[in-house]
Amino acid sequence: MKRAYLTIDDSPSKHTDELTDFLVSKNVPAVLFARGAFMDADEGFTKIVRAIEKGFTIANHSYAHERTSEIGFENQTGQILRTQNLIDRAYDEAGIARPPRYFRFPHLDRGCGNAFPINFETVPNEYRDYVQHLFWDGVRLETKTPPTPGQLKLKNDIQSWLAGNGFVKMPTPDITLPWWTGTELETAIDAMITFSTSDWMLSPRHVGKWPPKTAKDLTDKIDNDPFLNREDSAHIILMHDDREDLLTITENLVNHYLNSNFTFLKI
Numbered sequence: 001m002k003r004a005y006l007t008i009d010d011s012p013s014k015h016t017d018e019l020t021d022f023l024v025s026k027n028v029p030a031v032l033f034a035r036g037a038f039m040d041a042d043e044g045f046t047k048i049v050r051a052i053e054k055g056f057t058i059a060n061h062s063y064a065h066e067r068t069s070e071i072g073f074e075n076q077t078g079q080i081l082r083t084q085n086l087i088d089r090a091y092d093e094a095g096i097a098r099p100p101r102y103f104r105f106p107h108l109d110r111g112c113g114n115a116f117p118i119n120f121e122t123v124p125n126e127y128r129d130y131v132q133h134l135f136w137d138g139v140r141l142e143t144k145t146p147p148t149p150g151q152l153k154l155k156n157d158i159q160s161w162l163a164g165n166g167f168v169k170m171p172t173p174d175i176t177l178p179w180w181t182g183t184e185l186e187t188a189i190d191a192m193i194t195f196s197t198s199d200w201m202l203s204p205r206h207v208g209k210w211p212p213k214t215a216k217d218l219t220d221k222i223d224n225d226p227f228l229n230r231e232d233s234a235h236i237i238l239m240h241d242d243r244e245d246l247l248t249i250t251e252n253l254v255n256h257y258l259n260s261n262f263t264f265l266k267i
């Protein structure tokens with residue numbers, strides 16, 4: 001049996017109700033990382049309350065989905081708090097006790113740009129190439145430069161701020177991957193990933209611009225990953241809410257995981 005935690009970024013969307021109904025029908029728990037701006041728009045807040053009532057965990061994905069390395073400490077921490085207020089209100093409205101605070105950085109930009117989410121040198125040599133590609137899949141590397149001392153300080157400062165403001169690491173003790181244990185991936189307070197489905201690459205805005213171009217390319221990526229299919233560790237899988245007509249793709253991928261003997265764990 002393969003085990004995974006399903007994390008869904010960029011909620012809510014116009015199809016969050018359908019997405020969560022689908023997941024409930026498949027008995028798949030998930031953590032939805034909500035953007036504050038999306039909760040404030042349209043029926044977004046109501047959709048998040050509804051997802052809470054259906055048993056999903058709502059986590060924080062900041063407000064306007066901006067890059068930490070570009071907007072800096074004050075701006076990003078302000079956006080995180082603004083979003084957390086919305087999430088706390090949604091739990092109150094649902095009448096359900098608030099869970100611990102979990103946070104994931106927009107674009108996985110933790111302060112040093114999305115090409116350098118962690119110090120890759122902390123990863124053992126034999127796994128470094130794999131881990132770099134986990135994060136570089138979907139990053140335009142030609143414009144990226146290594147982090148400056150100021151960016152490294154920003155990354156550390158926000159980790160301290162998160163810890164000081166009640167944010168905790170998502171409890172995923174059964175991840176035992178050799179490139180997770182003992183590296184910055186394991187010590188980060190913010191929510192990291194161990195596999196990206198790259199579902200967004202098939203959204204109307206992006207399709208054709210990246211190597212995966214069909215639904216089969218995405219299921220091949222799942223089937224051929226050397227670590228995802230190992231049964232001696234759980235995984236944190238990244239998918240996305242349906243802001244760009246991804247619902248069919250998402251449903252296909254979840255069905256593929258279930259047909260491939262994955263069990264989704266509740267955080």
Ligand SMILES: [Zn+2]
Binds near residue numbers: 009065
């Ligand atoms: Zn996002």
